[in-house]
Amino acid sequence: MEPTTAAAKPQFSPAAQAEIKRLLTHYPDDRKKSTLLPVLHIAQAEFGGWVSPEVQDLVAETLGLRPIEVYEVSTFYTMFNLKPVGKHVLEICRTGPCMLRGSDELTAHLERITGAQVGGTSPDGVFTLKEVECLAACGFAPVVQVREKYYESLDTEENVNAMLTELKGLVHRPILPWEENGLPTSLQNN
């Protein structure tokens, strides 16, 4: 019988490590926990759009926290995915104004078109559907968030199709948190 080999322990890339180091400079040494949310975002971007228990343990180890301190945060906020997801995670707002403007119909429509059920991923692995609470864009209801982008006024088939067409054309590469403001200086000449 072949010996079973343990899965490789996840490791942050050098760029992620540099960004985490930079974040930690914002807080005293005994307040590393203050970086937990941004570090979880980095971890999710680095490891395929979700945070496995092993990845959460890595976050805990990196910040000198107990694993439970990471789990209690990752399981509280809906923006952290705790199981594998598709290329694009569609976060469908289901709160009052979006509901009044047809979010239930939108959800049913997206389930039909993508083949994914809410909470699951389409058979082709492209779309994951999630229901979330108010995205603070009620004036443009119904709204779907995909990573950093909002798709608004999705009460017409035309707008829904435009969103799906745009997403299907995107190569999947999560936008890493530090890319919004450029790489840290320490990495710019590498």
Ligand code: FES
């Ligand atoms: S209720 Fe959907 S954005 Fe506020």
